[in-house]
Amino acid sequence: KAGVTQTPRYLIKTRGQQVTLSCSPISGHRSVSWYQQTPGQGLQFLFEYFSETQRNKGNFPGRFSGRQFSNSRSEMNVSTLELGDSALYLCASMLASGTYEQYFGPGTRLTVT
Amino acid sequence: GQQLNQSPQSMFIQEGEDVSMNCTSSSIFNTWLWYKQDPGEGPVLLIALYKAGELTSNGRLTAQFGITRKDSFLNISASIPSDVGIYFCGGATNKLIFGTGTLLAVQP
Numbered sequence: 001k002a003g004v005t006q007t008p009r010y011l012i013k014t015r016g017q018q019v020t021l022s023c024s025p026i027s028g029h030r031s032v033s034w035y036q037q038t039p040g041q042g043l044q045f046l047f048e049y050f051s052e053t054q055r056n057k058g059n060f061p062g063r064f065s066g067r068q069f070s071n072s073r074s075e076m077n078v079s080t081l082e083l084g085d086s087a088l089y090l091c092a093s094m095l096a097s098g099t100y101e102q103y104f105g106p107g108t109r110l111t112v113t
Numbered sequence: 114g115q116q117l118n119q120s121p122q123s124m125f126i127q128e129g130e131d132v133s134m135n136c137t138s139s140s141i142f143n144t145w146l147w148y149k150q151d152p153g154e155g156p157v158l159l160i161a162l163y164k165a166g167e168l169t170s171n172g173r174l175t176a177q178f179g180i181t182r183k184d185s186f187l188n189i190s191a192s193i194p195s196d197v198g199i200y201f202c203g204g205a206t207n208k209l210i211f212g213t214g215t216l217l218a219v220q221p
Contacts, residue, residue: 004155033209035211041116042116042211042212042213042214043156043201043211045208045209045210048208056207056208058208090155090156092155100144100146100161100205100209101146101158101161102146102158102209103158104148104156104157104158105155106153106154106155107154107155
């Protein structure tokens, strides 16, 4: 079974721009979560989607948003990029919401200049 | 953001040694998870624990769900060079919160 895939793997953007990252979960998994990983803050939870509905949200500003499609694929969007948004963005899928056995993708490395 | 306290922060050991690390929280969790992350990759799930006191093994790895539900432990026996990486604990009730990570270096 194919794992979680994320595209693109690497991205360089300029301050003020916006970016959209994509995640395809493991086949049959309906829950997708997004995390931001930085050396200083570690792994921080952004949000979780299940069956196209946001079920949980972390403490991030409204510039961070996401959505999930009917095929469980998910996108996250960051608007008005700031230098501090430079990070590894990880997507994780799990079979159903609440089991917490999450399987991570390789991540998208975003650099904001 | 919220993180769990994980210790030690880093470990530098010789191949063949056993390793112990732990994760503590002021909150109670229903689930404890242990992940390993290699450079440039996403974390990989090693062990999941669902019951206080539960002891679960995965090869040379053994993890325990603390009785108080506020902590968890991971042991690696007879370490090998490919054990190198960052180990994260995760605690969950209605969302998953990660520890600060333990960097493990194994010298052949």
